[in-house]
Amino acid sequence: xxxxxxxxxxxxxxxxxxxxxxxxxxxxxxxxxxxxxxxxxxxxxxxxxxxxxxxxxxxxxxxxxxxxxxxxxxxxxxxxxxxxxxxxxxxxxxxxxxxxxxxxxxxxxxxxxxxxxxxxxxxxxxxxxxxxxxxxxxxxxxxxxxxxxxxxxxxxxxxxxxxxxxxxxxxxxxxxxxxxxxxxxxxxxxxxxxxxxxxxxxxxxxxxxxxxxxxxxxxxxxxxxxxxxxxxxxxxxxxxxxxxxxxxxxxxxxxxxxxxxxxxxxxxxxxxxxxxxxxxxxxxxxxxxxxxxxxxxxxxxxxxxxxxxxxxxxxxxxxxxxxxxxxxxxxxxxxxxxxxxxxxxxxxxxxxxxxxxxxxxxxxxxxxxxxxxxxxxxxxxxxxxxxxxxxxxxxxxxxxxxxxxxxxxxxxxxxxxxxx
Numbered sequence: 001x002x003x004x005x006x007x008x009x010x011x012x013x014x015x016x017x018x019x020x021x022x023x024x025x026x027x028x029x030x031x032x033x034x035x036x037x038x039x040x041x042x043x044x045x046x047x048x049x050x051x052x053x054x055x056x057x058x059x060x061x062x063x064x065x066x067x068x069x070x071x072x073x074x075x076x077x078x079x080x081x082x083x084x085x086x087x088x089x090x091x092x093x094x095x096x097x098x099x100x101x102x103x104x105x106x107x108x109x110x111x112x113x114x115x116x117x118x119x120x121x122x123x124x125x126x127x128x129x130x131x132x133x134x135x136x137x138x139x140x141x142x143x144x145x146x147x148x149x150x151x152x153x154x155x156x157x158x159x160x161x162x163x164x165x166x167x168x169x170x171x172x173x174x175x176x177x178x179x180x181x182x183x184x185x186x187x188x189x190x191x192x193x194x195x196x197x198x199x200x201x202x203x204x205x206x207x208x209x210x211x212x213x214x215x216x217x218x219x220x221x222x223x224x225x226x227x228x229x230x231x232x233x234x235x236x237x238x239x240x241x242x243x244x245x246x247x248x249x250x251x252x253x254x255x256x257x258x259x260x261x262x263x264x265x266x267x268x269x270x271x272x273x274x275x276x277x278x279x280x281x282x283x284x285x286x287x288x289x290x291x292x293x294x295x296x297x298x299x300x301x302x303x304x305x306x307x308x309x310x311x312x313x314x315x316x317x318x319x320x321x322x323x324x325x326x327x328x329x330x331x332x333x334x335x336x337x338x339x340x341x342x343x344x345x346x347x348x349x350x351x352x353x354x355x356x357x358x359x360x361x362x363x364x365x366x367x368x369x370x371x372x373x374x375x376x377x378x379x380x381x382x383x384x385x386x387x388x389x390x391x392x393x394x395x396x397x398x399x400x401x402x403x404x405x406x407x408x409x410x411x412x413x414x415x416x417x418x419x420x
Contacts, residue, residue, distance in 0.1 A: 033319040034064045036080075036089040038073070041144075041306060046339050054326055061319045074098065074379060081107040085313030090320040093306045096131045099140035101376035102309060108139040109310040114321060115141065119328060123346040127303025127369030134374075140307030141328050142345035144336055146267045147301040147369055148196060149361040151274070154286045156183045156262045165288035167295040169203075169231060176238045179262035187263040188255050189236045191243030191395045192388040195302040196265045196290075201228035202300035202370050203293055208387070209373045209411055216375055218411030220390060221404035229391070229400055236395060243395040246388065257281065265290065267304070268358025269341050287361040292368070303369030305342070377415045386410040 037047070051063045066089070068076070073094075080088040081102060094102060102108055115121040115138045121129065124142045132140025152165070157175075159182045166172040180186030189196070198208060206224030209216050219225055239261070242249075253270050255261060257277035264270075271285050289298035308327060310320045326332055328345055334352045337344040341359050343366045344352060350366075353359040372378050381387075390407035394400045 032062045035091045037093045090314045090316045097372045100134045103134035103139040104376040112138040131371040132307045143306045144342040145305035152263045172291045183262040184260040185239035187239045188261045190241040190247045192246040194387040199300045201225045204228045216415035218408030221408045287358040289365040298365045300368045301365045380414045
């Protein structure tokens with residue numbers, strides 16, 4: 001953020017080789033915009049090309065792109081937002097559901113005007129745009145989306161006599177039962193994959209939590225939410241996923257790669273990891289949207305992805321806005337989606353990735369995308385995560401209604417805005 005002499009600036013030092021020492025006539029001083037991006041959100045080649053293009057189009061700025069780890073990033077961002085602003089980030093990539101916790105307390109720039117006037121707010125994906133708001137103001141600007149689809153083995157589907165992917169939940173259960181007879185597992189679904197459960201709950205008309213009169217209340221015990229859990233239980237039973245662990249313990253890509261597993265629910269990009277572990281699956285993988293209750297539209301899915309925010313304490317607001325505008329604009333947002341197999345931030349850009357089977361399936365699901373409750377306290381729920389405990393108890397035979405009530409009470413306590 002500080003103004004630094006050109007000779008001292010190392011552009012993208014944490015990621016790109018060498019220093020951005022493009023000369024300037026007369027040795028004039030340039031301004032540096034510091035950007036925090038998360039590990040693996042964009043490739044090194046993409047960031048190199050973006051940096052070169054941005055600095056060419058904005059001759060008064062140098063970019064300093066610093067790559068961050070997701071682990072521990074919440075505390076790191078909060079510390080930067082509270083600092084004096086002399087050596088922190090000017091633009092920060094954050095998870096789309098994290099925006100309210102950073103916006104609370106007035107530590108982010110309000111970008112509502114720019115969003116409405118310049119950046120196409122009406123075309124943004126709802127699952128990215130809505131959680132980027134706090135108190136009706138837009139603080140998080142959608143960058144990219146990624147949501148779950150079904151990754152499947154085409155050869156195992158053929159062996160089971162399934163000629164096309166299922167489009168409804170009932171078709172999905174029927175197909176998975178058939179697959180379970182020709183494969184080791186009809187589906188690998190970990191017992192604590194609460195993101196996937198969330199989609200089933202939303203499809204039934206339920207919520208994870210509801211908001212009324214300024215108070216958030218856990219809602220896993222509603223009839224609709226219980227129906228979502230019941231479907232999860234039926235589907236999960238058609239495989240051997242651990243009931244007391246999530247999809248990363250063990251990583252489901254490794255399980256899929258090593259065994260005769262017919263399906264997993266995951267982002268399409270996970271296919272690269274699967275093929276890397278088992279190259280024989282290169283031409284055997286397919287993708288379809290998570291089926292819904294009826295064939296006319298896919299099932300609801302949790303929309304993951306990232307928004308870009310600008311700290312209130314930046315001293316390079318103009319440069320920060322220029323970076324955001326470039327990253328979320330049509331040119332570079334489309335390029336990012338093609339490079340990383342993401343869903344672009346605008347519904348109108350979905351056609352740009354229509355040629356990629358996995359991304360096309362993801363884009364279809366993104367139209368039904370949702371995000372977690374828009375409260376700054378949701379991070380506390382994910383940290384404690386009573387939803388996972390609830391799922392394990394139901395899958396091991398406990399009464400769903402009583403366990404849902406206990407989990408809902410715990411969520412209500414965690415969402416208390418007066419809590420520490």
